[in-house]
Amino acid sequence: xxxxxxxxxxxxxxxxxxxxxxxxxxxxxxxxxxxxxxxxxxxxxxxxxxxxxxxxxxxxxxxxxxxxxxxxxxxxxxxxxxxxxxxxxxxxxxxxxxxxxxxxxxxxxxxxxxxxxxxxxxxxxxxxxxxxxxxxxxxxxxxxxxxxxxxxxxxxxxxxxxxxxxxxxx
Amino acid sequence: xxxxxxxxxxxxxxxxxxxxxxxxxxxxxxxxxxxxxxxxxxxxxxxxxxxxxxxxxxxxxxxxxxxxxxxxxxxxxxxxxxxxxxxxxxxxxxxxxxxxxxxxxxxxxxxxxx
Numbered sequence: 001x002x003x004x005x006x007x008x009x010x011x012x013x014x015x016x017x018x019x020x021x022x023x024x025x026x027x028x029x030x031x032x033x034x035x036x037x038x039x040x041x042x043x044x045x046x047x048x049x050x051x052x053x054x055x056x057x058x059x060x061x062x063x064x065x066x067x068x069x070x071x072x073x074x075x076x077x078x079x080x081x082x083x084x085x086x087x088x089x090x091x092x093x094x095x096x097x098x099x100x101x102x103x104x105x106x107x108x109x110x111x112x113x114x115x116x117x118x119x120x121x122x123x124x125x126x127x128x129x130x131x132x133x134x135x136x137x138x139x140x141x142x143x144x145x146x147x148x149x150x151x152x153x154x155x156x157x158x159x160x161x162x163x164x165x166x167x168x169x170x
Numbered sequence: 171x172x173x174x175x176x177x178x179x180x181x182x183x184x185x186x187x188x189x190x191x192x193x194x195x196x197x198x199x200x201x202x203x204x205x206x207x208x209x210x211x212x213x214x215x216x217x218x219x220x221x222x223x224x225x226x227x228x229x230x231x232x233x234x235x236x237x238x239x240x241x242x243x244x245x246x247x248x249x250x251x252x253x254x255x256x257x258x259x260x261x262x263x264x265x266x267x268x269x270x271x272x273x274x275x276x277x278x279x280x281x282x283x284x
Contacts, residue, residue: 007201014197019190033195037204044205109186131183163175166182 006043009056016133020061020143023128024068027113031071039067054142061129061143115165123158126151 010017018036025031039060042048048063050056116124122144129140141151262268 010201011197014200015191015194018194019187022190029193033200037200040201041204044201108182109189112182112186127179128183131179132187159175159179162179 006050010040010043010060013057013060016057017060017064019132020128021064021068023125023132024065025071026117035064035068035071038071039064042067055139058135058139058142061133061135062145065125065143065145111166111169115162115169118165119158119161120154122146122150123154123161126154127158127162130155 017039018032021032021036021039022029025035039048042063043050043060048059050059053059054062116127119127125144126137126140129135129143130137135143137151137155138148140155141148144151146154
């Protein structure tokens, strides 16, 4: 797909893509915007090329997940290398919802974010993709680069754990 | 997990989606920001990082090479002087005669002259 044709499709997917970027960046809006911007750039300048093997939405979500992972890796590397004074970029959260921000709010959404923050990353991602983005488990597996069986296991375990955590919050 | 639980989770995530969508930046603004040339500071950040890594690597190699012995030991043979504790056993009476050329007119050990 040519980059020019891609832009309208990306605009259509933008709200969902922003939600997924938020999930990948621990609901840190600034980090999510940076990751989404970098992902759009990759898609539009052809560094990430859609070859039609999956749906466009799955492909775009996969690019966002990879970009967020790269950003997290860069942040981790900067923490280890004594170069912090030379390069100060935006820090990307580890994919866990920020508990401080969630604690400041006390509505249903905040409770859900707090509970999600206590789940393992894979479970959190699969649940987000299925319940927030309305993807099937197979599509969620493709986005998260895992097998369908593994995604199903994460889905079932995540759902049970999330239910327990939400009941505990009441 | 029952179907009711799934519906409840869906509703919770739906509320979260609405909240997130309300705070989402516009696509056009994000696209414009993504396509605009990067500010000089951001461009130079990568160069600075690469330069810093190169300098640190060079320093690390230098330090590692200095600290490691290269397997060869330099010995100044001219200054080496070592005597075995049993060297005195090799000192025989009159062995100076064995180390020098005999000369005519000098007495030998048994008192005779050559």
